[in-house]
Amino acid sequence: MIGRLNHVAIAVPDLAAASAQYADTLGAKVGAPQDEPEHGVTVVFIELPNTKVELLHPLGDDSPIKGFLDKNPSGGIHHMCFEVDDILAARDRLKAEGARVLGSGEPKIGAHGKPVLFLHPKDFNGCLIELEQV
Ligand code: CO
Numbered sequence: 839m840i841g842r843l844n845h846v847a848i849a850v851p852d853l854a855a856a857s858a859q860y861a862d863t864l865g866a867k868v869g870a871p872q873d874e875p876e877h878g879v880t881v882v883f884i885e886l887p888n889t890k891v892e893l894l895h896p897l898g899d900d901s902p903i904k905g906f907l908d909k910n911p912s913g914g915i916h917h918m919c920f921e922v923d924d925i926l927a928a929r930d931r932l933k934a935e936g937a938r939v940l941g942s943g944e945p946k947i948g949a950h951g952k953p954v955l956f957l958h959p960k961d962f963n964g965c966l967i968e969l970e971q972v
Contacts, residue, residue, distance in 0.1 A: 839928055840920035844950075844970050845883075845890040849903045849916040853895040856913070857882050860891070871895075874949055878902050881949050892919075892949070917956070917966035925953050925971035937961045945971070 850856040853871060861868040869883040878901035884891040894916055896904045906916055922928040925945050933939060938958035948954035948970055957967040 839931065840922060840969070841972070842921045843889045844919040844921050844968075844972070845892045846918050847892040847894050847916045847968075848913060849894045849906050849910065850913040851895075851907055851911060853880060853882060853893060856893050860884050860893070866891075872949070873897055876946075877949065878904075879949075883949075917968050919954070919968035919970050921972045922969050923971070925955060925969055928969055929955055932957065 848856075857868050857871070860866045867885040869885070872881050872883075874881055875897060878896065878898050880895045880897045882893040884893065894903050896907065903916060907913070929939055929943065929945075933943075938961055940956040940958060943955075945953035945955050948968070950970065953971045955969045957969070959966040
């Protein structure tokens with residue numbers, strides 16, 4: 839059911855420093871910061887030949903990644919995003935298998951303008967999973 843790895847998201851305490859490290863130290867193609875107010879994050883996309891890395895930094899006081907950074911002050915892997923062809927079919931199959939979908943269970947429009955859903959990390963070996971319909 840899941841397809842390509844769309845991105846790995848890393849929560850970072852200092853977005854400018856992390857962006858510079860990926861650009862200068864790792865020699866990656868790093869985009870400009872994008873504010874995503876409806877998701878409570880500022881995002882920087884790093885384009886790799888086979889996937890993307892998404893640097894996440896809290897935006898606003900009730901950012902969903904603030905608690906993660908409080909627990910992991912130097913940053914850390916926050917989630918992985920897998921592509922699916924049909925997000926509603928994927929959701930229904932996962933729910934039937936007992937997996938918990940976060941939030942209302944209805945897809946939201948994610949940072950790439952595509953519908954996304956998140957799956958409870960406790961159901962997937964401690965890893966928050968994002969599904970994105972492509
Ligand atoms: Co993501």
